[in-house]
Amino acid sequence: QVQLVESGGGLVQAGGSLRLSCTVSGHIFSIKTMGWYRQAPGKQRELVASITTGDITTYADSVKGRFTISRDNAKNTVYLQMNGLKPEDTAVYYCNVRFTLGMEYWGKGTLVTVSS
Numbered sequence: 001q002v003q004l005v006e007s008g009g010g011l012v013q014a015g016g017s018l019r020l021s022c023t024v025s026g027h028i029f030s031i032k033t034m035g036w037y038r039q040a041p042g043k044q045r046e047l048v049a050s051i052t053t054g055d056i057t058t059y060a061d062s063v064k065g066r067f068t069i070s071r072d073n074a075k076n077t078v079y080l081q082m083n084g085l086k087p088e089d090t091a092v093y094y095c096n097v098r099f100t101l102g103m104e105y106w107g108k109g110t111l112v113t114v115s116s
Contacts, residue, residue: 002026002105004095009110012085016114020080022095022107030100034071034078038091038112048093049080062088085114 008020020036035050035058049069050058057069066084071077078095095107 002028002097002103004097004105004107006093006095006107006110008080009093009112011113011115014085014087014114014116016085017081017083018085018112019082020093020095020110020112022078022097024076024097024105028076028099029103031073031076031097032100033096033098035096036069036078036080037094037096038089039094039109040088040091043091045094050096051078082112085112087114087116090114 003026004022004024006022008018012018033050033052036048037045038048039045048060048063049067051069051071068081070079090113092109092111094109098104
């Protein structure tokens with residue numbers, strides 16, 4: 001069984017920073033992609049950023065230049081450094097991992113609230 005444990009959410013003022021972490025544990029096969037999604041109230045879940053085993057990154061246009069995704073393969077951990085936070089970044093952030101065999105898992109989510 002695979003588990004994803006997220007941490008690092010919280011309340012921050014606009015312009016501030018937070019770093020999210022997500023560690024994958026359990027019966028792990030080869031991880032292909034790790035990433036972060038978010039879902040704001042009344043909106044669909046959207047991709048924030050993702051990173052492959054080869055460190056190829058993808059970002060949503062709304063976070064480019066402000067957020068940085070990274071991973072530590074030895075620790076099966078993915079990070080999301082969020083700088084210059086805006087009120088519109090307020091959402092529940094979910095960790096996502098996809099394995100080369102096609103399985104996909106989600107974390108329970110961590111709330112990020114940005115006050116104006």
